[in-house]
Amino acid sequence: MSSATHNPLPYARQCIDDNDIAAVVEVLRSDFLTTGPKVEEFEQAVAHFVGAQHAVAVSSGTAALHAAMFALGIGPGDEVIVPPMTFVATANCVVYQGGTPVFADVDADTLLIDPNCVEAAISPRTRAVIAVDYAGQPCDYDALRAITGRHGLALVADSCHSLGAKYQGRSIGSVADVTCFSFHPVKHITTGEGGMATTGDFELAERMRRFRSHGISADHRLRAKTRTWHYEMRDLGFNYRLTDIQCALGISQLQKLPGWLLRRREIAEAYDQRLAGIPDIEPLGRREDADHAYHLYVTQAKARDEVFLRLREAGVGVSVHYPPVHLHPFYTQTFGTCGGMCPTAEAAGRHVITLPLFPHMTTDELMRVVDASAVRLDGCGSGGTG
Numbered sequence: 001m002s003s004a005t006h007n008p009l010p011y012a013r014q015c016i017d018d019n020d021i022a023a024v025v026e027v028l029r030s031d032f033l034t035t036g037p038k039v040e041e042f043e044q045a046v047a048h049f050v051g052a053q054h055a056v057a058v059s060s061g062t063a064a065l066h067a068a069m070f071a072l073g074i075g076p077g078d079e080v081i082v083p084p085m086t087f088v089a090t091a092n093c094v095v096y097q098g099g100t101p102v103f104a105d106v107d108a109d110t111l112l113i114d115p116n117c118v119e120a121a122i123s124p125r126t127r128a129v130i131a132v133d134y135a136g137q138p139c140d141y142d143a144l145r146a147i148t149g150r151h152g153l154a155l156v157a158d159s160c161h162s163l164g165a166k167y168q169g170r171s172i173g174s175v176a177d178v179t180c181f182s183f184h185p186v187k188h189i190t191t192g193e194g195g196m197a198t199t200g201d202f203e204l205a206e207r208m209r210r211f212r213s214h215g216i217s218a219d220h221r222l223r224a225k226t227r228t229w230h231y232e233m234r235d236l237g238f239n240y241r242l243t244d245i246q247c248a249l250g251i252s253q254l255q256k257l258p259g260w261l262l263r264r265r266e267i268a269e270a271y272d273q274r275l276a277g278i279p280d281i282e283p284l285g286r287r288e289d290a291d292h293a294y295h296l297y298v299t300q301a302k303a304r305d306e307v308f309l310r311l312r313e314a315g316v317g318v319s320v321h322y323p324p325v326h327l328h329p330f331y332t333q334t335f336g337t338c339g340g341m342c343p344t345a346e347a348a349g350r351h352v353i354t355l356p357l358f359p360h361m362t363t364d365e366l367m368r369v370v371d372a373s374a375v376r377l378d379g380c381g382s383g384g385t386g
């Protein structure tokens with residue numbers, strides 16, 4: 001039994017330093033724990049980083065997606081096209097609004113939503129497309145934009161994997177009508193839980209701002225400034241606010257993102273090289289016109305379940321992103337989705353395996369993953385008890 005068994009390597013891990021901790025403590029000693037100055041400061045920092053005009057901080061990536069669906073007016077009878085190779089939240093946000101997610105299959109090489117399948121899924125009820133930058137690689141936004149433009153649809157980017165990525169030199173966050181980010185600890189930067197929606201459209205930004213705070217038209221600081229008690233609830237919103245404590249952490253984390261992106265790309269390259277000679281482990285295809293942000297290092301293996309178990313036994317925290325969303329019982333039972341609807345995603349769901357990748361992962365740790373992956377499927381050297 002190796003010591004690795006007792007010291008498992010996670011597939012992703014946050015990176016918190018003394019500056020992050022000091023930034024949070026400073027807010028704890030200040031007047032505003034929530035709805036204070038750090039919220040706008042974090043919004044402006046993210047907007048600046050991604051080249052967007054507006055950024056709306058919310059309590060999670062899921063809340064950002066929900067706010068986007070609300071702001072776009074998605075409701076009962078409306079269809080929104082989504083890929084199945086994603087986290088359930090991408091489709092759930094449509095259902096929250098009473099809409100129907102329609103699944104469009106992915107490209108076999110990159111597992112990104114296939115624009116041809118998007119076009120084929122359009123009906124008279126289609127209102128929007130949500131593109132997912134799976135693993136951190138931007139989708140084919142030119143092709144998607146051409147389709148949404150031709151049919152008068154909104155284009156939303158679920159970019160929870162791709163903060164810091166670029167599509168043809170343009171930062172993700174400024175390419176779609178609304179872009180949603182997550183700050184969960186496994187993502188590029190963290191606020192514990194948290195999310196952000198960016199847009200170039202003032203009206204959409206205003207609607208999302210109201211939505212995150214009960215649909216009320218002015219926050220209490222604005223009311224204090226204008227010395228009035230007056231406020232109006234215009235829409236049915238939620239409490240999706242992000243606290244100042246979290247925003248302070250986000251501001252501090254964002255400063256380190258450029259360095260972390262470089263390190264993620266370095267690790268991905270090292271994996272590419274070292275896995276190249278290993279049978280049955282195939283990295284995903286890469287697009288030439290995009291700068292990948294490498295949230296995940298995804299490979300495909302024919303004998304995925306065996307590779308998965310072997311790596312887990314070697315103390316490597318591998319994971320599967322994702323079981324296709326349309327095959328979850330909620331979707332098959334509520335929307336009648338079933339196997340055969342998205343064959344490429346369904347095949348990928350049986351073969352994808354995510355290897356550990358986070359900025360402060362060491363070369364030794366990377367070699368541990370590669371060595372464990374390299375064990376032949378005939379069982380030689382697999383060590384029996386693990």
Ligand SMILES: *Cc1c(COP(=O)(O)O)cnc(C)c1O
Nearest residue numbers: 060061062087089160182183184
């Ligand atoms: C993480 C993630 C979400 C949800 O983000 P939360 O902050 O956990 O709510 C949505 N979509 C994708 C693709 C994600 O990876």
